[in-house]
Amino acid sequence: MEVLLGLLTLLVLLLAVPFGVTFRFEGIGLKEIGFEGNDAFTGQIAIRWMFGLVRFRIPVPGAAKPQDSTTKQKTQKKRAKPGKRRSRRNFFAVLRQAAFRRRVYRLVRDLIHAAHADQLRLRIRLGLGDPADTGRLWALVGPLNAAARNLHNAEVQIEPEFMDTVLKFQADGRLMLVPLRFLVVAIAFALSPSSIRAWRTLNASNA
Numbered sequence: 001m002e003v004l005l006g007l008l009t010l011l012v013l014l015l016a017v018p019f020g021v022t023f024r025f026e027g028i029g030l031k032e033i034g035f036e037g038n039d040a041f042t043g044q045i046a047i048r049w050m051f052g053l054v055r056f057r058i059p060v061p062g063a064a065k066p067q068d069s070t071t072k073q074k075t076q077k078k079r080a081k082p083g084k085r086r087s088r089r090n091f092f093a094v095l096r097q098a099a100f101r102r103r104v105y106r107l108v109r110d111l112i113h114a115a116h117a118d119q120l121r122l123r124i125r126l127g128l129g130d131p132a133d134t135g136r137l138w139a140l141v142g143p144l145n146a147a148a149r150n151l152h153n154a155e156v157q158i159e160p161e162f163m164d165t166v167l168k169f170q171a172d173g174r175l176m177l178v179p180l181r182f183l184v185v186a187i188a189f190a191l192s193p194s195s196i197r198a199w200r201t202l203n204a205s206n207a
Helices: 002-015 069-080 082-095 098-114 131-148 179-190 193-202
Strands: 019-028 040-049 054-060 116-128 154-160 165-177
Touching (some): 098 131, 098 179
Antiparallel strands (some): 116 165
16 A cells, blocks of 8 residues: 555656647648548657656657548548538537536636746638538637737637638647646546536437
């Protein structure tokens, strides 16, 4: 028992040590929520831990292969499946949950407070291929975009695209993070009643 308690104490102490993160990301994709698209995610993360004694880099490969005509036909067939349509409906059902939207705003606020950002730049272009659908999504994203413009040492730009289905983003910057604080924020968000209801709604098609 004493050994276990000692290990838990050591783990907590390690998680309380801040580490610096320098990152660069670039990506595109909307397939996971039932929209047609060609996912790609690339970038690199440089981490400094234990006050610079530990340093390493993490590449983030993930460039998507260009779609040929056969692949496009398969993608269109996949979109026609009822499961994909249900996933899309469930996604918008989550957006209509006011309690979940408020919880997301709180999560963003908590993450901003937990991370000490320096020279953060983020650009996002987002559209769902239908003006009405994009408008519903913007009801959630719009207030976040307005709040992000007031951040210090950060340049955040989120733009809606009302005609095309697209999610493109570019991000780079430097952060000073304390893993323990992020773990507490993540657990609080995951276990909140509004997040649990949203998760059940997203997975209703599997019932």
